[in-house]
Amino acid sequence: MKITADVGRCVGAGQCVLTEPALFDQSEDDGTVIVLVDEPEGVLLDHAREAVRVCPSQAISLSG
């Protein structure tokens, strides 16, 4: 499963970073999402799913 982030949609609420700081970060400049690990496995994959669920702008998705 691969994480994709649509920076154009991201509203920088940081819900993803709160869910899993090992997978996501926010740009210092404009607060938008940065994906740190794009193919998470195991428990990180569960956390990625949770991040997709709580993201308020549907900016992150999992596919594959």
Next chain:
Amino acid sequence: MTEAVRIRPEQFPLTRECPFSPPEEYRGLRDEAPIAKVRLVDDKWAWAITRHEDVRAVLSDPRFSADRTHPDFPMLTRGGRLRQEGDEKPLISMDAPEHGPARRAVLGEFTVRRMEALRPRIQEIVDERIDAMLAGPRPADLVRELSLPVPSLVICELLGVPYTDHEFFQAHTTTMISRMSSAEDRQKAFEAVQSYLRDLIVVKEGDAGEEDLLGRQILKGREDGTYRREALVAMAFLLLLAGHETTANMISLGTIALLENPDQLALVKADPSKTLSAVEELLRYFTIVDAATARRATEDVELGGVTIRAGEGVLALGFAANRDPEAFENPDDLDVERGARHHVAFGFGAHQCLGQNLARMELQIVVDTLFRRVPELALAQPVEELLFKDEAAIYGVHSLPVTW
């Protein structure tokens, strides 16, 4: 459905009968008419949206405009919109494509990492306020000693607004958000705070530095050629207003709820790592800005079998959504171990609260520190006798006598 639903004679917005529960009509609406026409204070009507799924759908759909300055935008207070000649739209009133860049200009200030860097200073502020409270007489008013000063000190320091002026803008912001204030008083309070901030920003323009948010925004705006004083006034106004009443009320209400649910408080005390999820649950449980997420449809939108027409007003009721049993099992129970992260207490979609991670951190630090340092904390007045802010756009409690 063509006829508007008659709710209570006093009409929307509804007030809570019990401080811990949504207006009882919310349940009925959610069960029977989750997308229902309701009457507003000005006798116009709007669609009330009460299901979690629908609320999230509305708030993340760009066909619903957040522009509060539009004449068709659903009004929840009598007596017109707060406007001053030449003033700028605040972030909360902007739609795409204007909204994204404006939000991003200030978003870097509120990232999770930036907020984490503030943690030691917030901890210091909380400890100082608790020291002061413990040194004073019992009972103490928690609102005055802790709930208000903590977020107020934090937002003042972050923005670069002198805390010595807090009584001035605190009094005015209270007037502004109260539904009991006359339209004239609200307008006056609004203008007083606007011109206070404008004067402050004019001074800062003279020696803008990196040490506070307003200074950084001036420098950044000058660098990329986008600096506009009035835009910064509008931003400062929004952050100051939002930074004052919201977190303060959550601190007081959260304390009451934990004291009234000793089993839940015991869980948090036994394991401080639970504070994180406890804070999310408290945010969900109270949803203090329930009706702040009104919108206006800009196109016809199909939602749950109903056609919302272009121009019609919509109230995405966060409190109803946060008590939706489809989204939260036994939604009326306070359960600090529930994974409540998907609540909509901070809104949802493009406008989701900018300061949410600051609010989260303040709440976590307060909950941890207060019950660790004052383990015998107790209410000094029964809950039934407390005066709750039924008349305010942001729910809360006026004072909270506590003892230990």
